[in-house]
Amino acid sequence: MNNCLLQYNDLNSQNPSQQTASPISNDQMASNGFFLSENKTNQLIDDSLTDYLDYSMDALIEVLVPTPSYIPKEKFLYSMLLCSRMNIRPSLLFNRLANLTIKSILNMTLDESIRTIKNYIYILSQWTRTFPYDFRNNEMISQLQDLFKKLILFQPNFQSDLDYIYKKLQLKLKSLDNYEEYIKQLNKKTMFNLTRSNFVTDIINECSTSSLFAQQLTHIELDRLKSVGDEELIQYFIMKFASEESDGNKNKGSKSLIHDKKLTFCLELYIQWFNRLTFFVPTEIVKHTQKRSRVKLINFFIDSAYQCFHLQNFNSMIAIISGLNMQPVKRLKRSWEKVEIEKFHQLEEYINVSKNFSTYRLIYKLAKEEAEKHKWKTDKFVIPFLSITLQDVYFIKTHSQDYNSDRTINFKKYYSMAKFISEEFQRCKQSKCSFERNDDVINYIITSPTFNEDSLMLASFECEPPINLSEKDKYKILQK
Incomplete structure (x- = not known):
């Protein structure tokens, strides 16, 4: 790695001691997220989508390189940093961008080189802010630390800005560590509960109302949603396809993968949460042998799904409906006779699979527009159905090629994927709720x-005996 960073030393060939740069203040970085103002951005080189449809990866990286008066626009920068990992490891992209930037200033005046490096620091701030999990990679964080040292040697006045960027990055990585430790402790507690008789109570005893239950589900959803990095939606399929390719080429020799090892699994944890809630619902119902208790719980969960719908917590709503539609609950005919079935059928219509979930998509679109109208203020949130989000990312990933016919990068695919993730996923992570958190629930x-x-x-068979030959055969098998 030291060989890769040799060019960083070229920074020290210029002596900045005779001139100082005005650092970007911490206040400015904090208040604006270290973004350029819109007016200044519009003065930069136009980098609309059509400009990059026939670029090689080398050419696209060149577009990332700043000059004294140019920084790539946010649309291009986000698309490139998010999607280039399909074709190049982030650590390699980081190294190449650093070396190209340092090389570009060697023939500049001191003032030009300082302005170029300030623009480069802006790019670094965007990278660490938007994709902090990239720097969980030891190679990436080592390169960043080494680069920051060189930049400070080149211009000591950069230290305040760089310290701020590094501090914010460390806070995000520490937050990730804390989240993973929290999940680990929850898993330990779950395993401990398996060894105890924990079926003497139910959710109604622990949580008296469906509205309170829906609110606590929303807290759980937001905890998990906000922890998922945008890039994880792409890495999830990169790893999946790589695994399938590896399985298919076991007898053809190994193939070097283009991506870094995935070190963050917040997306997988979110998927596990959806599955857990789906199984939680029928478990709470069928552990009761009294029909009256089962009816009460089925109605409770229908009301809870309805509350989630009104809160625009679509992920929990669909998990609950999925749980109620599992065969162990669905077959309980005598229990369903006493249920408010019309409300349940209405909820099912919202997630009708016909026309590619068109009803859900319309409801979700209207909810998102409402949140946008109120600038995503507290309690104006939207929690999307994760499976549909992943389905749409998968569609974009698989229905267009990574490369054009001339082997240039299909940047239209980059842009489409980045636009979708930004608008349909990233914005939802801004959601906040003011409901009181009930940790017991x-x-x-x-x-x-x-x-x-x-x-x-x-x-389920203990609740209501098997009624046909198929169920009787199933019951016999399960009893063995």
Whole structure:
């Protein structure tokens, strides 16, 4: 790695001691997120989508390189930093951009070189702010630390800005560490609960109203949603495709992967949460042998899904409906006879799969427009159905080629994917809620034991005996 960073030393060939640069103040960086003003951005070189449809990766990296009067626009910068990982490792992109930037200032005047490096620091601030998880990679963080030392040697007045960037990055990485430790402790508690008789209570005893339950689900959703990095939606499929390719080429020799090892699994944890909630619902129902208790719980969960709908917490709403539609609950005919079925059917219509979930998509679009109208202020949030989001990313990823026919990068694909993730996912992570957090309820929801499919079915048969030959055969198998 030291060889890769040799060119950084070229910074020290210029002596800045005779001239100082005006550092960007911490106040400015904090208040503006270290963004350029819109007016200044518009004065820069136009980098609309059509400018980059036939660029090689080398040429696209050149566009990232700043000059004294140029910084790539946010649209291009976000698209490039997010999607280039499909074709080049972020650590290699970081190194090449650093070396090209340093090389570009060697023949500049001191004033030009300082302005260029200030613009380069802006790019670094955007990278660390928008994709901080990239720097969990030891190679990336080592390169960043080494580069910052060289930049400070070149111009000591840069130290305040660089310290601020590094401090904000460390806070984000520490927040990730804390989140992962929190999940680890929850998993330990869940395993501990498996060894205890934890089926003597239910969610109604722990949480008296469906509205309170929906609010606590929203806290859980936002905890997990906000922890997911934008890049994870792309890395998820990169790793999936790489794994499939590796399995298919076991007898053809190994193939070097273009991407870094995935070191963050917040997306996978979010998927696991959806699955847990889906199984939590039928577990709470079928652990009761009394029909009256089951009816009460089914109605409770229907009301909760309805509350989630009105809160625009679509992920929890659909998880609850999915749980109610699992066969161990769906087959309980005598229980469903006493249920407010019309409300449930209305909820099912919202997630009708016909026409590619067109009803859900319309409701989600209107909810997002409402949140945008109120600038995503507290309690004006939208929590999307994660599976649809992933489905749409997968569609973009697989229905267009990474390269054009002349082997240049298909930047239209980069832009489409970045636009979708920015508008349909990133903005939802801005969501905030003012509901009081009830940790007792939250801990019950996320640590109480849940049955697997076979256990759910067996418990369901204990609630209402099998009624046909198929169910009787299934029951016999499960009893063995």
